[in-house]
Amino acid sequence: MKNFSALFLVSLLSGVVTLGAYKLLFDSDGYFSTNNSLVTTTTDSYGRKVGLSADVIDFTEAAEKTIHTVVHVKNVSRRVVTNPMLEYFYGYKGEQLQEQVGTGSGVIISEDGYIVTNNHVIKGASEIEITLNNKKSYVAKLIGTDSKMDIALLKIDAEEKLPYTVFANSDSVRIGEWVLAVGNPYNLTSTVTAGIVSAKARDLDTSGIQSFIQTDAAVNPGNSGGALVNTRGELIGINTMISSMTGSYVGYSFAVPSNIARKIIEDLMEFGNVQRGILGVEGGELNGTSSKELGISQTQGFYINKVTKNSGAEKSGLANGDIIIKLDDQNVATFADLSGYINTKRPNDKVQVTYIRDGRTRAVPVYLSKNDFFSTEFKGMELENIDAVDKKKFKIEYGVRIKSITSKSLKQYEDELIGNIILSIDNLKATNVETVSQLLNKKEETQTVRIEMINKNGEVIRVIL
Numbered sequence: 235m236k237n238f239s240a241l242f243l244v245s246l247l248s249g250v251v252t253l254g255a256y257k258l259l260f261d262s263d264g265y266f267s268t269n270n271s272l273v274t275t276t277t278d279s280y281g282r283k284v285g286l287s288a289d290v291i292d293f294t295e296a297a298e299k300t301i302h303t304v305v306h307v308k309n310v311s312r313r314v315v316t317n318p319m320l321e322y323f324y325g326y327k328g329e330q331l332q333e334q335v336g337t338g339s340g341v342i343i344s345e346d347g348y349i350v351t352n353n354h355v356i357k358g359a360s361e362i363e364i365t366l367n368n369k370k371s372y373v374a375k376l377i378g379t380d381s382k383m384d385i386a387l388l389k390i391d392a393e394e395k396l397p398y399t400v401f402a403n404s405d406s407v408r409i410g411e412w413v414l415a416v417g418n419p420y421n422l423t424s425t426v427t428a429g430i431v432s433a434k435a436r437d438l439d440t441s442g443i444q445s446f447i448q449t450d451a452a453v454n455p456g457n458s459g460g461a462l463v464n465t466r467g468e469l470i471g472i473n474t475m476i477s478s479m480t481g482s483y484v485g486y487s488f489a490v491p492s493n494i495a496r497k498i499i500e501d502l503m504e505f506g507n508v509q510r511g512i513l514g515v516e517g518g519e520l521n522g523t524s525s526k527e528l529g530i531s532q533t534q535g536f537y538i539n540k541v542t543k544n545s546g547a548e549k550s551g552l553a554n555g556d557i558i559i560k561l562d563d564q565n566v567a568t569f570a571d572l573s574g575y576i577n578t579k580r581p582n583d584k585v586q587v588t589y590i591r592d593g594r595t596r597a598v599p600v601y602l603s604k605n606d607f608f609s610t611e612f613k614g615m616e617l618e619n620i621d622a623v624d625k626k627k628f629k630i631e632y633g634v635r636i637k638s639i640t641s642k643s644l645k646q647y648e649d650e651l652i653g654n655i656i657l658s659i660d661n662l663k664a665t666n667v668e669t670v671s672q673l674l675n676k677k678e679e680t681q682t683v684r685i686e687m688i689n690k691n692g693e694v695i696r697v698i699l
Contacts, residue, residue, distance in 0.1 A: 291412055291465060293428055299467030300416045301367055301424040303399040304460055305349060307374075307388075308363040309336040309356050339417035339460030340364065340388065341469065342398045343499070347372075347390040350499055351459030352474055353379045356386050364390050367424055378502035381631055382665065383490055383577065384474055385498045386459075399461055402468035404491035405564055405575075407431055407447060415451035415473055415487065417460025427452040429487075436488060437570040445574025446488035447471045453487035462489040471495070493578045501580070507622070511581040511602030514545020515552060519568040532590060534567040535559040546601040552589065559595070560588035576602070612670065613683070613699045614641020619666050620655055628688050632665045633657050636687075650689070657694075658686045 311334045338355030342348070349364060356362055362374040372390040379386040411431045419425055429451030436446040449462065453473050462471035471489030501508045517539040518524065525533045535557040541548045558566050561575045562585060579585065581604035588597045617634040625631060633655040639648045656664045660683050664670050686696050 293412075293414060293426075293465065296414055296463055296465050296467035297416070297426045300399060300414065300461055300463050301426065302397040303342045304367070304416045304418070304424065305340045305342060306365040306418045306421075306423055307338045307340045307349075307351050307355055307459060308365070309338070309359040310334075310361040310363065311336070311358045312360045337418065337421055337456055338458045339456065339473070341459070341461045341472065342396050343401070343469075344398050345395040347392050347396055348377075348499075348503075349374065349388040349390065350472060350495060351386050351388060352472065353381050353384045353386045355459045356388070357381075362388060364388070365423075366392075366396070378506060380498045380502070380508045382508075383494055383498060385472065385490060385495050387499050387502045399463065399467070399469045401492045401496050402464055402466075402470045404447065404470045404493045407434065407464070407470050407491075409434060412465050413449055413451055413470065414463050414465075415449065415453050415457060415460065415489075416463065417453070417457035417473060419454035419456040421456060425457075432486060434491075435568060435570040435574050437568070445491065445494065445570045445577065446474065447491050448486055448488055450486060457487075491574065494574065497578045497580075509580045509604075511576060511579045511583055511604065512542075512545065513572070513576055513585070513587075513600060514542040514547035514603050515558070516540040516542070520557065530557070532557050532559075535590070536566055536569055536572050538589075542603075545603045547587075550587070550598045550600040552587065552598070552600070553591075555591070557590040558587055559590060560586075562586050614644050615639055615651065617656065617667055617670060624655060628655065628692055630655070630657070630688070632663060633688070634664050634667050634670055653690045654687045654695075656685055656687045660684050 336355070338351060340349040340351035340355070343350055356376065356379075359376070362376065363371055364374045365371045370392075372392060374388040374390050377387040377389050409431050413429060413431055415427045415429070417425060429449045431447060432450050433448040434445075436448045447462065447470065451462070453460075453476050457473050458475070460473045461469055462473050464470050469492050471491055472495050473487060473489045476487045498508055515536075515538045517537045520528075520530075520533055520535050520537050522533055524537070525531065528537065530537075538547075538552060538556045538558065539554055541552055541554065558572065560566055561572065564571065564575050566572050566575075576585070579602055581602055583602050584599050585602060586597055587600050588595065590596075615636050616638045618637045620630075620633050620635050624633070624635065636651050636654050636656065639645055639651060644651065656670075658664055659670065659673055662673055664673075682698055684696065684698055686694065688694055
């Protein structure tokens with residue numbers, strides 16, 4: 235009887251082990267199941283699938299939507315060149331008309347033929363030719379440009395309604411999100427590459443003015459002005475540049491966010507120029523080093539060290555020492571976060587500013603001021619932005635004007651200085667007062683600086699202050 239019980243127990247355990255092994259290895263979800271793919275997907279604790287298999291994500295619909303809305307842009311420029319040898323030996327200039335051709339991409343944004351591209355794609359063009367994906371070609375009219383954010387708006391008159399790309403909210407784009415870059419690299423039309431969003435609010439010129447979306451989708455020369463879209467085929471950015479030592483793609487590319495591009499386009503359509511609003515604060519972004527120097531614990535945000543007189547920030551009560559951490563619903567960790575969001579707004583727009591003061595978090599509405607009236611003081615000189623009249627008069631694209639002299643040591647030179655236009659400070663372009671303010675925040679008041687300027691007679695002069 236005892237032997238029988240032992241035999242029965244062994245048989246029972248063997249059956250359990252056999253059944254368990256079968257379920258583990260050969261059942262529908264088992265290790266050797268035919269349903270088990272070589273490219274696996276897993277489910278995390280939140281029930282979301284991750285992986286690369288076809289049932290997780292599909293780029294075909296987004297690609298099909300976008301390739302018909304991305305165009306080839308041909309920039310034809312003509313200039314007169316002279317032969318100095320002919321002039322020297324024979325007494326005549328031997329002028330010749332030289333034609334140069336550049337190419338890039340553009341994105342159709344309306345059925346009646348409005349196209350957005352990069353300013354550098356069409357800069358200096360005598361003629362702009364657009365070729366659609368169906369090989370039809372049109373001569374484009376330049377509606378307007380914004381060199382600061384490298385955006386240009388074109389218009390073609392087609393005999394039919396055109397396919398176009400709709401804008402998405404680029405503020406909602408998430409790091410790690412799949413994206414497609416569509417353009418014409420090396421004149422290869424309708425090229426689609428895929429990648430993910432690597433970073434947001436990326437500033438490549440260290441001024442804090444730029445605010446790019448960074449991706450690892452392959453972008454090469456000719457892609458400039460093309461579309462960066464999400465997996466629904468909606469426009470989240472205009473591909474603008476790559477970071478490369480060779481001139482070709484090596485891992486990262488950058489796009490102007492669609493919210494910024496859209497605001498620029500709407501301004502150009504409605505006003506003929508870009509309407510820029512400013513918050514009216516100067517300062518810098520926080521990090522471990524700067525926070526330690528300031529004696530504060532907060533290591534992210536924008537630290538205010540100056541509030542512009544009569545600006546919206548001053549009227550709303552913002553003050554030196556406040557730390558801006560949010561604009562509306564957008565978090566602010568860097569100056570590029572702040573400037574990128576403000577670049578989507580116009581003068582008189584209201585922005586809810588969340589800030590920290592004395593360890594307490596507060597919020598206040600701020601009405602943006604008009605950027606044209608933004609000024610700053612530098613070495614005893616009050617500077618202001620130049621207008622279109624100055625740009626045309628002196629044949630320049632950027633600069634800041636000396637509005638008044640506040641320093642006693644410079645008063646004797648007041649007549650010679652007022653009205654002059656500063657082009658660069660320490661070989662860095664004085665694009666506008668905002669960029670100058672950021673540059674000066676990094677310098678000590680006692681530091682000498684090299685200034686290049688144009689005087690009222692149009693002569694370029696260089697001084698050290």
